[in-house]
Amino acid sequence: MKKTMKIIGYILLALLLLAGVMLYKVYDYPVHSVEFNKAKFSAVDTDEKIDQLTRSLIEKMSLDEKIQQLYGRPISDALTLVGSSAIFGRTPPVYGGGNERLNIPPFAFSDGPRGVRANKLRTAGDKLGVTSFPVSMARGASWDVELESQIYDVIGKEMRASGINYTGTPTINLLRHPAWGRAQETYSEDPWLMGEFGLAAVNALQHHNVMSCAKHFALNSIENSRFVVDVEVDERTLREVYLPHFKKVVQQGKVASLMSSYNKVLGEYAGNNHYLLTDILRDEWGFEGFVSSDWFFGTYDGIASIQAGLNVEMPYQKVYQPDTIKQGIEDGQITEPDIDELVFDTLRTQLKFGLAEDPMLYPDSIIATSKSIELARIAAEKSMVLLKNSKVNNRPVLPFDKSSNKTIAVIGRLADMENLGDTGSSKTTEPYVVTPYEGISAYHKSLGNKVVLDKATDLNASKKLAKQADQVIVVVGYTHVEEGEFLLASEEANKAAKLGKRTGPKTDGGDRENLKLIPEDEALIQALASTNENLVVVYVGGSAIDLSSWDSQVPAILFSWYSGMEGGNALANILYGDVNPSGKLPFSIAKQESDYPYFTPYTEKITYGYYHGYTLFDKKDIEPAYPFGFGLSYSKYDYQDLTVLTPELTQDDTLKVQVTVTNTGDIEGEEVVQLYLGFDNSAIDRPVKLLRAFDKVHLNVGESKTVELAVKAKDMAWYNPEAKEWQIEKMTYQVYVGSSSAKQDLLVENYTIL
Structure with a gap:
C-alpha cells in the first residue's frame, strides 16, 4: 500500500511539474522581432529588384523551408497562444513565416478594428493599454473619411510600437441584415461608403508599413453559422453588391493581404475557392499580395487550398502538412512551382514593407498619448447620431440646459458599465474607459449639479427618480453577450445549422435572434417614457434595432454606439451642446423586422439577393422608420x-x-x-x-x-x-x-x- 501511495505521489509530482512547465511556457510566450536587418540585403528600391530578391531567396529554400512559409505556427504554439489569453488575459501577436538561415524575420499578426488587439507588456504584469476607438460602424456613421485616416494612422503607429507588422483589419463585409453579430466591426450596408472607409484604413496603416489584411473575402454576413453556411448568390449581385469594396482596396489601396472567410460560396469553402482567390482576385483585379485563411476553422483541404491560391494558413498548421503537400506533388495534383508562387506572394509583400523606409520611429511612448485619446473622444462625438429630438415648450429637448442646481438621472443597466463591444478578435486593452455615468457626472462637477446613477434594478424606484429629476438619460442597448463574434465551437455550430435553431444555452456573441432590445430595456423605456419631458434614450450597440414599441413615446433618441474609451465624455458633450451632433446612419432602420431581407442565424444555406437596405426599401417603396444617411443636428x-x-x-x-x-x-x-x-x-x-x-x-x-x-x-x-x-x-x-x-x-x- 505504501509503495502504491509513493508511486501515486511521484506521478502527481510529475504532473505538477509538467503543469508548471506548461504554465510557464504559456506565460513566457516568445516575442520575436519582425524587423529586417537591412544590412543583410542590397538596396531594393524598385518592384523589379524586390521580385528578383524574392525569387533568389526562394531558390535557396528547401521544400520543407518553403512549406514553413505557408502557415502561422505549429499547433503547440497556437495552444500556447490560447492559454496565454485564457489564463493571463493577454493576447500576444501571432507569428508566421520567417527563415532565420536566410535572415527573414517572421511577420507578427494582430487584429485591430478599434485598436491594437495584441497586448504588449513593458514588464511582467504591466499592461500597456492602447487607444480604444469607437467601433467601425460608429465611425462609418461619422461619414468622415479624413477622420478614419487619422484613426488608422494612430492604430498603425501603435501596431508598430507593439511589434506588429500585419493586421486583420479593416473588416469590410457588407451589413446585409442588422442582426448580424459582427455588424459593429464593419462600416455600412452600402458598398460605396464601405469602400471609401476601407480604402482610408488601408492607406493609413500601410503608410506605417503595417501590412493590412482586409477581411473576410467574401460574403461573410452571418455569424452563428459562419463555419458551415453555403451562400448562394448570382453573378450580378456578387459583382455589384458584395465585391466592389474589396475591389477598391485591392486596386486603389494596393492592400497587402486579404483574409478568406469561413463560409462556402456557391458550394465551395472560401479558403479553397479558386473562382474567388484566383480567377477574380488575381487574374481580374491584379492582386499582388497574399491571402491568409480565417482562423482555426478556415481550411479543410490542403491540396484544394494550394490549387485555389491560399498563401498562408492561420494561425497554425492544420492542412498545410508536409506529408500532404509532398504526396500531392508526387501524385501530380500540385507542383513545387505552385508552392513557389504561393511563397513568392507572401515573401515579396513582406520584403516590400519590411525593407521600405519608415516615416518615423515607433517607441512605446507613442501608445495611448493624450493626443490619440483626444482623437478617440472626437471620433465618438462625430459618430453619434441624433435620431429624434422633439420640441417641449417650443424648444427641442436636446441640447439639455446646463445651468446649475439641477438633478440629472442616469438610468439603465449599461449606464455605468465599461462596454466597448465585442470581446472576440476586436477586443482592446485600454488604460481606462469613461462610462456614460462617469462622463456626465464629470461634466456636471463644475456646474454643481447632482448626478444620480440608477442601474434600474427596481422599476418603481426608477420611475420615482425620473419624475423628480430635471433631466433623464436612459441608457439601453447591448453588450458582447448579446452581439459580437460567435465563439462557440464549430461542432456545436454545425449541429445548430443542421437543425435550423439554437441547440443549447445562449453563448456570448453571435447574431441577434430578433431586433428588439432585451426585455429589461424595453420595460425600462416603457416605464419611464411618460415620466419626464426632458428625457433622452441613449442606445449603445453596433447596428439597427426595432424601435417600434417605444419610438413614438419618448421625446429624444441618440445612437451613441460602442463609443470607445472616451465615450462617456463624448456623450456628455453631445447632450449638453458643447458638440453639435453630425453623425448620419450608415444603414436604414425599418419600421418592422419583416421589411429586411430574410435572415436566420442557424442555417446551412442562404441566398443573398441583389437588394437589401435602402435599395430594397426604395425598390419596394417601403418607408423606413429612419432612412439611410439620416441624422439630426442642433442646427438646420x-x-x-x-x-x-x-x-x-x-x-x-x-x-x-x-x-x-x-x-x-x-x-x-x-x-x-x-x-x-x-x-x-x-x-x-x-x-x-x-x-x-x-x-x-x-x-x-x-x-x-x-x-x-x-x-x-x-x-x-x-x-x-x-x-x-x-x-x-x-x-x-x-x-x-x-x-x-x-x-x-x-x-x-x-x-x-x-
Whole structure:
C-alpha cells in the first residue's frame, strides 16, 4: 500500500511539474522581432529588384523551408497562444513565416478594428493599454473619411510600437441584415461608403508599413453559422453588391493581404475557392499580395487550398502538412512551382514593407498619448447620431440646459458599465474607459449639479427618480453577450445549422435572434417614457434595432454606439451642446423586422439577393422608420441651386455637380452632403438610386458653401453576367443631392451619357 501511495505521489509530482512547465511556457510566450536587418540585403528600391530578391531567396529554400512559409505556427504554439489569453488575459501577436538561415524575420499578426488587439507588456504584469476607438460602424456613421485616416494612422503607429507588422483589419463585409453579430466591426450596408472607409484604413496603416489584411473575402454576413453556411448568390449581385469594396482596396489601396472567410460560396469553402482567390482576385483585379485563411476553422483541404491560391494558413498548421503537400506533388495534383508562387506572394509583400523606409520611429511612448485619446473622444462625438429630438415648450429637448442646481438621472443597466463591444478578435486593452455615468457626472462637477446613477434594478424606484429629476438619460442597448463574434465551437455550430435553431444555452456573441432590445430595456423605456419631458434614450450597440414599441413615446433618441474609451465624455458633450451632433446612419432602420431581407442565424444555406437596405426599401417603396444617411443636428441646413456642371458625358468622363449648403441655425456644425445616382431610364433591373459621393463640410452660423461632388462614369456601370463585363448605359440619369437618402431630403437634376 505504501509503495502504491509513493508511486501515486511521484506521478502527481510529475504532473505538477509538467503543469508548471506548461504554465510557464504559456506565460513566457516568445516575442520575436519582425524587423529586417537591412544590412543583410542590397538596396531594393524598385518592384523589379524586390521580385528578383524574392525569387533568389526562394531558390535557396528547401521544400520543407518553403512549406514553413505557408502557415502561422505549429499547433503547440497556437495552444500556447490560447492559454496565454485564457489564463493571463493577454493576447500576444501571432507569428508566421520567417527563415532565420536566410535572415527573414517572421511577420507578427494582430487584429485591430478599434485598436491594437495584441497586448504588449513593458514588464511582467504591466499592461500597456492602447487607444480604444469607437467601433467601425460608429465611425462609418461619422461619414468622415479624413477622420478614419487619422484613426488608422494612430492604430498603425501603435501596431508598430507593439511589434506588429500585419493586421486583420479593416473588416469590410457588407451589413446585409442588422442582426448580424459582427455588424459593429464593419462600416455600412452600402458598398460605396464601405469602400471609401476601407480604402482610408488601408492607406493609413500601410503608410506605417503595417501590412493590412482586409477581411473576410467574401460574403461573410452571418455569424452563428459562419463555419458551415453555403451562400448562394448570382453573378450580378456578387459583382455589384458584395465585391466592389474589396475591389477598391485591392486596386486603389494596393492592400497587402486579404483574409478568406469561413463560409462556402456557391458550394465551395472560401479558403479553397479558386473562382474567388484566383480567377477574380488575381487574374481580374491584379492582386499582388497574399491571402491568409480565417482562423482555426478556415481550411479543410490542403491540396484544394494550394490549387485555389491560399498563401498562408492561420494561425497554425492544420492542412498545410508536409506529408500532404509532398504526396500531392508526387501524385501530380500540385507542383513545387505552385508552392513557389504561393511563397513568392507572401515573401515579396513582406520584403516590400519590411525593407521600405519608415516615416518615423515607433517607441512605446507613442501608445495611448493624450493626443490619440483626444482623437478617440472626437471620433465618438462625430459618430453619434441624433435620431429624434422633439420640441417641449417650443424648444427641442436636446441640447439639455446646463445651468446649475439641477438633478440629472442616469438610468439603465449599461449606464455605468465599461462596454466597448465585442470581446472576440476586436477586443482592446485600454488604460481606462469613461462610462456614460462617469462622463456626465464629470461634466456636471463644475456646474454643481447632482448626478444620480440608477442601474434600474427596481422599476418603481426608477420611475420615482425620473419624475423628480430635471433631466433623464436612459441608457439601453447591448453588450458582447448579446452581439459580437460567435465563439462557440464549430461542432456545436454545425449541429445548430443542421437543425435550423439554437441547440443549447445562449453563448456570448453571435447574431441577434430578433431586433428588439432585451426585455429589461424595453420595460425600462416603457416605464419611464411618460415620466419626464426632458428625457433622452441613449442606445449603445453596433447596428439597427426595432424601435417600434417605444419610438413614438419618448421625446429624444441618440445612437451613441460602442463609443470607445472616451465615450462617456463624448456623450456628455453631445447632450449638453458643447458638440453639435453630425453623425448620419450608415444603414436604414425599418419600421418592422419583416421589411429586411430574410435572415436566420442557424442555417446551412442562404441566398443573398441583389437588394437589401435602402435599395430594397426604395425598390419596394417601403418607408423606413429612419432612412439611410439620416441624422439630426442642433442646427438646420438648407440645400439650394443644385447644378450639373457636366450635363452630357462620354463613358470616359466624370460627372461634376455643385450645390449650395447654408447653415440656417444658431450653432455651428457639420453636415454630410450626399450624392446618389438614379436609373429611372435603365433597360435592365437596377436600384432606384445608389450612393456615389459624399462630403462632410463645416458651416458656421449663417455660412453658405458651394460643395462640388464628382463621380466617374465607370462608377455608373452595371455588371453584365452574359458578356462577363462592366457596361455603362447610354441614357439620361438622375443625380440626387441632399441630407439623406429619403426622397424629401434630396434635390434632383438630370444628366446624359452619350
